[in-house]
Amino acid sequence: MDDLNLAMRDRYRNNFLQEVEANVEEGEWAKMCMQCGVCSGSCPFGPHWDHPPQEIFMMIRANKREEVLSSTSMWLCTSCYNCIVRCPREIPITHIMHGLASYAQRLGLAPKEQPTRKFGLMFWDNIEKNGRVNESILGIKLYFMNGFKEGVKTAYKMAPVGWNMLRTKRFNPFALIPFLHKRCKKRSDIQAILRKAQQIENARTVRFGTAGG
Amino acid sequence: MVKKEYMFYPGCTAESLASGSNYMTSVESMCEVLDIQLNEIPDWNCCGASVGYVGGSELPRLALNARNLAIAEQVHPEQDVVATCAACWLGARETRDRLEEDNELMRETNEALAEAGLKYEAKQKVRHMVEVLIEDFGYEELQRHVKKPLDGVKIAGYVGCQTNRPFGIEGESFENPKYLDKFVETMGAEPVEKYDKKVSCCGGGLAFSEPEKSQALIKDIIEAAYDGGADMIVTPCPVCQMNVEIYQDQINQKYQTKFKMPVVYYSTLMAVAYGKSAKQAALGTQIIRAKQLEDIAGRK
Ligand code: SF4
Numbered sequence: 001m002d003d004l005n006l007a008m009r010d011r012y013r014n015n016f017l018q019e020v021e022a023n024v025e026e027g028e029w030a031k032m033c034m035q036c037g038v039c040s041g042s043c044p045f046g047p048h049w050d051h052p053p054q055e056i057f058m059m060i061r062a063n064k065r066e067e068v069l070s071s072t073s074m075w076l077c078t079s080c081y082n083c084i085v086r087c088p089r090e091i092p093i094t095h096i097m098h099g100l101a102s103y104a105q106r107l108g109l110a111p112k113e114q115p116t117r118k119f120g121l122m123f124w125d126n127i128e129k130n131g132r133v134n135e136s137i138l139g140i141k142l143y144f145m146n147g148f149k150e151g152v153k154t155a156y157k158m159a160p161v162g163w164n165m166l167r168t169k170r171f172n173p174f175a176l177i178p179f180l181h182k183r184c185k186k187r188s189d190i191q192a193i194l195r196k197a198q199q200i201e202n203a204r205t206v207r208f209g210t211a212g213g
Numbered sequence: 214m215v216k217k218e219y220m221f222y223p224g225c226t227a228e229s230l231a232s233g234s235n236y237m238t239s240v241e242s243m244c245e246v247l248d249i250q251l252n253e254i255p256d257w258n259c260c261g262a263s264v265g266y267v268g269g270s271e272l273p274r275l276a277l278n279a280r281n282l283a284i285a286e287q288v289h290p291e292q293d294v295v296a297t298c299a300a301c302w303l304g305a306r307e308t309r310d311r312l313e314e315d316n317e318l319m320r321e322t323n324e325a326l327a328e329a330g331l332k333y334e335a336k337q338k339v340r341h342m343v344e345v346l347i348e349d350f351g352y353e354e355l356q357r358h359v360k361k362p363l364d365g366v367k368i369a370g371y372v373g374c375q376t377n378r379p380f381g382i383e384g385e386s387f388e389n390p391k392y393l394d395k396f397v398e399t400m401g402a403e404p405v406e407k408y409d410k411k412v413s414c415c416g417g418g419l420a421f422s423e424p425e426k427s428q429a430l431i432k433d434i435i436e437a438a439y440d441g442g443a444d445m446i447v448t449p450c451p452v453c454q455m456n457v458e459i460y461q462d463q464i465n466q467k468y469q470t471k472f473k474m475p476v477v478y479y480s481t482l483m484a485v486a487y488g489k490s491a492k493q494a495a496l497g498t499q500i501i502r503a504k505q506l507e508d509i510a511g512r513k
């Protein structure tokens with residue numbers, strides 16, 4: 001994916017705003033930000049963001065491409081939609097934050113150790129394979145995402161929670177056995193749809209990219 | 214009233230042995246009383262909730278949701294699609310709205326769906342169960358079925374995020390929606406006045422990946438309920454229910470609190486008030502038991 005990163009960097013040299021407008025979901029809204037700060041003040045994990053949404057918009061205009069795309073900030077979006085309903089300019093901030101994270105991911109610039117990035121990838125993988133997400137599988141995999149030793153520690157820490165869920169029949173201990181949890185029947189249909197959608201979208205990025213550059 | 218039918222999108226958390234299976238049980242009990250028939254969308258798939266964006270970009274996510282809607286349209290085009298999960302509703306409704314207003318996206322999505330022989334035309338509305346209750350029944354009708362009013366129970370209505378934003382419920386504000394409090398009243402219980410965390414975020418899916426930061430938010434949500442004198446919290450969202458209920462022990466350890474606050478669904482309250490048994494209201498699946506509701510359900 002590094003090549004895509006270099007290609008895009010060269011194509012939009014010194015104009016990150018244009019790159020965002022062309023390649024990031026709802027990116028064409030970025031220039032509408034008037035820096036009022038309402039979004040940053042409304043964001044549940046805001047204090048943990050290195051650059052809260054308002055600042056991200058400022059940095060996009062200031063051409064801080066690497067800083068934005070490699071930031072952990074957007075990955076802290078909980079999809080609460082507070083910013084969207086409060087922004088005086090009605091900018092779809094949530095989608096832009098997701099879009100930036102996802103674009104950074106495609107370019108290989110996303111911070112590797114960011115836990116939500118890892119979680120999100122497992123989540124999507126679960127959808128692609130099964131059509132549905134199985135929380136029990138996801139939970140177990142998540143504990144072990146930082147290696148086996150860490151996993152045992154986390155699993156131990158989370159054991160009381162897991163036991164409670166098991167006790168109240170809200171966790172499936174057999175989920176790791178493929179035939180014992182529910183999956184979509186037409187998984188190959190779903191995979192074909194997703195593959196095609198991705199193809200169309202990729203073609204679009206290149207098309208707009210060329211036009212914009 | 215005549216039987217009402219809807220195409221139903223239960224979502225991943227509602228599967229048996231999943232965290233929100235208890236939501237389903239109480240919804241089924243509630244629907245039986247109200248004579249609602251839910252026709253499950255055959256072979257429905259995940260909506261890609263919240264963190265789906267990491268692996269799935271825009272068009273794949275739209276196509277994923279459109280598959281459910283296209284199937285629903287095929288089976289019963291005249292029925293609305295109804296979801297009980299906030300994230301499912303959001304994903305499906307956003308897909309419908311965006312495709313309906315953007316012909317190019319609709320064309321591309323249908324090109325992807327054609328791989329599975331499907332076609333989507335955005336014929337149906339996508340609604341949350343709460344909208345069905347308010348708009349197709351109304352508080353008065355909902356009250357008419359109450360057999361055991363939930364007397365003496367004080368409840369904090371925690372609406373959370375995604376049932377409230379960005380779409381929300383018609384006629385309600387984003388900052389202070391009242392419908393959950395009205396449900397509480399309608400079932401004969403007492404809502405907590407001025408519950409200041411009613412639309413705060415619980416961390417959502419990030420409770421898995423950012424547990425410490427999320428639990429700090431959850432702590433405030435529970436604390437505010439105690440401050441308002443609540444006996445329990447009620448919510449319309451399976452993610453809120455799980456997050457606010459299951460980490461209380463960990464929060465107590467970390468913050469030296471003594472939380473033991475039951476968290477139930479609106480459908481749990483309704484099932485009990487409508488005279489269903491503790492089992493039919495799924496009270497046994499509470500990690501923190503809702504004793505008062507168990508008592509009422511146990512009464513003759
Ligand atoms: S609320 Fe809207 S206008 Fe204000 S800083 Fe945030 S994005 Fe910009």
Ligand code: SF4
Binds near residue numbers: 053
């Ligand atoms: S939707 Fe995301 S960016 Fe917006 S306020 Fe919520 S967490 Fe912050």
